[in-house]
Amino acid sequence: MSVTDIQVTICGSAGDGTIAAGDILKNTMASIGFKAIAFDLFPAEIRGFGKCVSRTRISSEPVYTLKPEADVLISLDDTHALAHIREAREFGVVIHEECPIAPAAEGSQVAEYIEPGHLPYQLPMRNMSEQTTNSPRSRNMVALGFLAGLLDMPRDAFHATIARKFRGKAKEVSTQNVAAFDAGFDAALAVFKLDDVRFRAPAEGAETGAAVMTTGNEAVVRGCLDAGIDSFFGYPITPASSILEMLAKDMPKRGGRVLQTEDEISAVGATVGAGYTGSRAATSTSGPGLALMTEMIGLGVMAEIPCVLLVSQRGGPSTGMPTKTEQSDLNLAVYGGSGDAQRLVVAPTNVYECYELAGYAFELAETFQTPVIVLLDLYLSNRHESVALPDDPPFALTAGKGLSEHDPDESYQRFAAAADSISPRAMPGEAGGIHTITGLEHGAEGRPSDSADTHAEMNRKRHDKLRGALAYRDLAVTERHGDAGKVDVGVLAWGSTYGETLEAMKQARAEGIRCAAMKVKMLSPLPTAAIEAFMDDCGAVLVPELNHEGQFANLVMSQTGRPVARLSYTTGEPMRPGDILREIRHLAEGRGPRVVAQGPNAAE
Amino acid sequence: MNRTRYVLIGNGAAGNRAAELLRERDPDGVITIVSRGTLLQYRRDRLNDLFDGRTDWRDYLVNAPDFYTEKGIRVRRQSTVVKVDADAGSVVFANGEAIGFDKLLVATGGERYLPDDLLDFADQCHFFDSYEEAMTLRRALPDGGRVLILGGDMAAIGLARKLREHGHGVALVPHERSFRPHLVDEAAQGPYLAALEKMGIEVLAPGPIDGIEAADSGSGAKRVRFAGGGEATADIVLPAYGSVPAVDFMHGTGVEIERGILVGATQRSAKENVWAAGNACQLEPTEKGIHIYNRDLVLQMGEVAARDMIGDPLELFEPGYAQELALDADGGLQSIFFD
Numbered sequence: 001m002s003v004t005d006i007q008v009t010i011c012g013s014a015g016d017g018t019i020a021a022g023d024i025l026k027n028t029m030a031s032i033g034f035k036a037i038a039f040d041l042f043p044a045e046i047r048g049f050g051k052c053v054s055r056t057r058i059s060s061e062p063v064y065t066l067k068p069e070a071d072v073l074i075s076l077d078d079t080h081a082l083a084h085i086r087e088a089r090e091f092g093v094v095i096h097e098e099c100p101i102a103p104a105a106e107g108s109q110v111a112e113y114i115e116p117g118h119l120p121y122q123l124p125m126r127n128m129s130e131q132t133t134n135s136p137r138s139r140n141m142v143a144l145g146f147l148a149g150l151l152d153m154p155r156d157a158f159h160a161t162i163a164r165k166f167r168g169k170a171k172e173v174s175t176q177n178v179a180a181f182d183a184g185f186d187a188a189l190a191v192f193k194l195d196d197v198r199f200r201a202p203a204e205g206a207e208t209g210a211a212v213m214t215t216g217n218e219a220v221v222r223g224c225l226d227a228g229i230d231s232f233f234g235y236p237i238t239p240a241s242s243i244l245e246m247l248a249k250d251m252p253k254r255g256g257r258v259l260q261t262e263d264e265i266s267a268v269g270a271t272v273g274a275g276y277t278g279s280r281a282a283t284s285t286s287g288p289g290l291a292l293m294t295e296m297i298g299l300g301v302m303a304e305i306p307c308v309l310l311v312s313q314r315g316g317p318s319t320g321m322p323t324k325t326e327q328s329d330l331n332l333a334v335y336g337g338s339g340d341a342q343r344l345v346v347a348p349t350n351v352y353e354c355y356e357l358a359g360y361a362f363e364l365a366e367t368f369q370t371p372v373i374v375l376l377d378l379y380l381s382n383r384h385e386s387v388a389l390p391d392d393p394p395f396a397l398t399a400g401k402g403l404s405e406h407d408p409d410e411s412y413q414r415f416a417a418a419a420d421s422i423s424p425r426a427m428p429g430e431a432g433g434i435h436t437i438t439g440l441e442h443g444a445e446g447r448p449s450d451s452a453d454t455h456a457e458m459n460r461k462r463h464d465k466l467r468g469a470l471a472y473r474d475l476a477v478t479e480r481h482g483d484a485g486k487v488d489v490g491v492l493a494w495g496s497t498y499g500e501t502l503e504a505m506k507q508a509r510a511e512g513i514r515c516a517a518m519k520v521k522m523l524s525p526l527p528t529a530a531i532e533a534f535m536d537d538c539g540a541v542l543v544p545e546l547n548h549e550g551q552f553a554n555l556v557m558s559q560t561g562r563p564v565a566r567l568s569y570t571t572g573e574p575m576r577p578g579d580i581l582r583e584i585r586h587l588a589e590g591r592g593p594r595v596v597a598q599g600p601n602a603a604e
Numbered sequence: 605m606n607r608t609r610y611v612l613i614g615n616g617a618a619g620n621r622a623a624e625l626l627r628e629r630d631p632d633g634v635i636t637i638v639s640r641g642t643l644l645q646y647r648r649d650r651l652n653d654l655f656d657g658r659t660d661w662r663d664y665l666v667n668a669p670d671f672y673t674e675k676g677i678r679v680r681r682q683s684t685v686v687k688v689d690a691d692a693g694s695v696v697f698a699n700g701e702a703i704g705f706d707k708l709l710v711a712t713g714g715e716r717y718l719p720d721d722l723l724d725f726a727d728q729c730h731f732f733d734s735y736e737e738a739m740t741l742r743r744a745l746p747d748g749g750r751v752l753i754l755g756g757d758m759a760a761i762g763l764a765r766k767l768r769e770h771g772h773g774v775a776l777v778p779h780e781r782s783f784r785p786h787l788v789d790e791a792a793q794g795p796y797l798a799a800l801e802k803m804g805i806e807v808l809a810p811g812p813i814d815g816i817e818a819a820d821s822g823s824g825a826k827r828v829r830f831a832g833g834g835e836a837t838a839d840i841v842l843p844a845y846g847s848v849p850a851v852d853f854m855h856g857t858g859v860e861i862e863r864g865i866l867v868g869a870t871q872r873s874a875k876e877n878v879w880a881a882g883n884a885c886q887l888e889p890t891e892k893g894i895h896i897y898n899r900d901l902v903l904q905m906g907e908v909a910a911r912d913m914i915g916d917p918l919e920l921f922e923p924g925y926a927q928e929l930a931l932d933a934d935g936g937l938q939s940i941f942f943d
Binding site for chain 1: 636642673677679699704736739740
């Protein structure tokens with residue numbers, strides 16, 4: 001078999017270089033043509049010695065999610081790694097420190113807890129680091145080198161990645177890290193390799209250099225930049241802060257404006273205001289911030305102002321679990337605010353789509369003259385995938401009906417009726433485009449009105465115009481995968497959970513279950529026609545999602561009037577493909593829909 | 605509840621048998637097997653099968669990992685014991701870490717004996733005492749390649765038989781420790797060496813080794829120079845002089861050590877809380893001579909030790925094993941160490 005499919009978990013304490021080692025591993029693998037997906041866990045505390053975990057899956061085939069078990073577990077700190085020992089699979093490798101700085105108390109040593117099915121490799125990481133760099137700080141590089149040597153990974157590719165990573169620092173930093181890496185690599189060459197973890201050279205023709213490891217938030221930023229974002233207003237909040245940080249670095253170089261405001265309300269207010277002026281404007285936040293922003297979203301809807309909100313969900317409600325993932329802000333994104341304030345909500349399912357939908361969001365906002373929410377989640381924001389983003393961005397730098405599409409023989413009406421319910425939009429100060437803009441209900445010319453007919457007509461207009469977003473250019477709002485035609489089980493999923501869905505579907509099909517999956521990238525308006533066509537083909541439909549209430553299932557059932565089976569739980573961790581597979585099997589046996597909301601592995 | 609902590613140093617037949625029996629008789633005890641190696645217990649005596657293509661180490665495991673998990677037996681591997689404090693009930697590892705015990709079984713088996721004249725040349729040699737060493741030897745031996753066995757204990761002679769089956773050339777340099785663990789005086793080795801020659805093994809003249817070096821061919825072959833003159837070349841040089849008890853770390857603990865840890869009929873040492881079994885221990889000689897430990901006997905020792913550790917002593921085995929090497933009617937070699 002020539003397939004490589006290895007998952008490496010590195011576990012350490014903040015300051016051990018856990019995440020740095022994981023970064024070098026995944027970037028090296030992506031640079032030589034492997035597909036990779038990675039997700040790092042940080043402590044919620046900003047300071048201290050909390051646990052850091054870096055998980056990277058490396059494959060010669062496309063992969064959609066992390067595996068539940070690691071092939072290799074590296075402990076840089078036994079106190080944190082103890083809880084993860086069982087993450088290593090049977091006959092998987094556990095690499096750990098041989099010579100702790102002080103003898104550890106009985107019961108606190110990884111060596112005591114390594115499972116009988118694991119293959120232990122003790123390594124004097126600290127001593128080796130001190131011998132090669134005069135400092136114990138490069139233990140992470142020693143461990144990484146040992147891993148690379150153990151699995152016969154290409155040494156030179158790691159050297160290149162290490163050099164890139166420390167490019168901005170003194171040359172000595174890179175040299176010392178390479179030396180520590182080599183010490184580990186050479187040590188691995190001297191040990192007998194017992195494990196059955198197989199790393200094989202990338203397939204001939206595998207594209208090298210095209211794909212780079214990119215997080216969801218990095219892809220969002222690149223999408224914004226490629227779409228020509230002009231203005232960004234933000235207030236930091238996990239897990240969206242890095243969007244603000246990266247844009248603050250890159251936008252000014254391109255003539256853009258970035259302002260960190262005093263709070264989320266100011267941020268969204270400024271974003272709506274900038275959108276009104278014709279600026280391509282965005283803000284970013286998480287659930288608690290979105291809750292504060294809903295009033296201004298209503299203004300954007302009412303006044304038909306384009307703007308983009310980049311929202312990454314985390315565990316809630318309230319402050320909730322800031323460093324844990326969840327999909328529980330769907331209701332807020334779709335419905336949040338007063339009145340019938342329908343807006344566009346798009347939800348990427350992988351890192352490439354973070355780029356795609358962030359970029360298209362500006363076009364959609366301008367075309368349909370409305371706020372657009374790009375709904376991510378922490379797992380998607382922070383996970384790395386090897387993706388090749390296009391050199392030639394697919395986004396139009398201007399979109400929507402301008403004042404020129406207004407009949408010059410008629411007086412200008414900002415909210416005039418139209419066949420597609422979209423009115424020509426004049427920018428402030430544009431000659432011939434004088435109009436009134438307000439949060440009050442208004443007539444075609446924009447002046448306030450509380451006429452019953454006007455309110456009904458304008459509500460209809462604001463909803464109808466959004467239907468066009470379901471068929472916008474070549475933007476696919478749903479995609480079906482797996483078996484074609486009639487199937488026993490269909491899985492309908494959104495957001496990051498779609499990766500786990502694909503893995504589960506793949507396994508179900510391998511077991512002989514006829515199975516298909518559909519991703520839904522547009523949540524508002526919901527592409528009901530496509531969803532109903534999919535449901536027509538399915539003996540049963542399962543909706544897996546990371547929230548307690550089954551918010552997407554509720555949305556689908558309310559808009560299609562059809563039942564679905566639910567799998568919804570909130571552990572703060574990504575959904576396990578095995579849980580989805582278990583429900584697929586249950587449904588394939590004709591045992592009917594059920595609700596599984598108590599947590600993973602609760603059913604059966 | 606006070607759970608008895610059993611520490612069993614050694615991952616061979618005696619230690620594992622003892623662990624299994626301890627678990628049967630003491631469901632609550634904390635049982636830890638300590639091993640220097642990386643693998644769970646495996647059949648070292650079957651490693652000749654590597655040359656039949658059976659190269660996956662999993663095939664040699666005595667028990668699957670689940671066995672240990674289900675029985676709650678910890679196996680702490682890659683852990684070298686450097687010191688035991690029997691009075692304090694503590695085992696100290698090379699990295700300075702320590703674990704406590706209430707009852708200790710030393711079942712470390714034997715470690716390779718290497719004559720002084722070979723110590724400087726060990727890096728030019730291959731060995732066959734573990735799976736890793738055996739695989740390394742197998743990989744280094746070319747098709748039809750030649751192996752030079754120095755000494756020639758019974759494990760190496762078993763390997764020689766297998767190598768001949770597969771068309772390899774085998775030569776042997778006799779030594780006073782040839783045929784270990786059988787005890788055969790050098791003067792009495794003649795008929796047995798003749799039996800080896802009948803097996804197609806070339807028997808060279810004995811003599812101390814003056815040096816081992818890479819042959820000139822660049823093929824990885826080695827040249828062995830003898831002190832008395834002459835030399836031999838081979839792809840693999842395999843010293844095989846039998847083993848000696850691996851009990852150095854037990855010196856100073858209060859147990860009595862001669863050829864191994866001296867034990868009584870229930871495998872208990874001079875220390876109340878320390879037992880020994882297998883090649884690490886020395887049984888009292890019988891009128892037939894000293895004991896030759898084969899696998900069956902080692903398993904029994906582990907069982908007897910465990911029974912005593914749980915307070916249910918049993919003098920199980922018939923301590924009459926003193927079997928000599930023998931020749932069959934056709935002059936072929938007969939040994940309890942052959943399958």
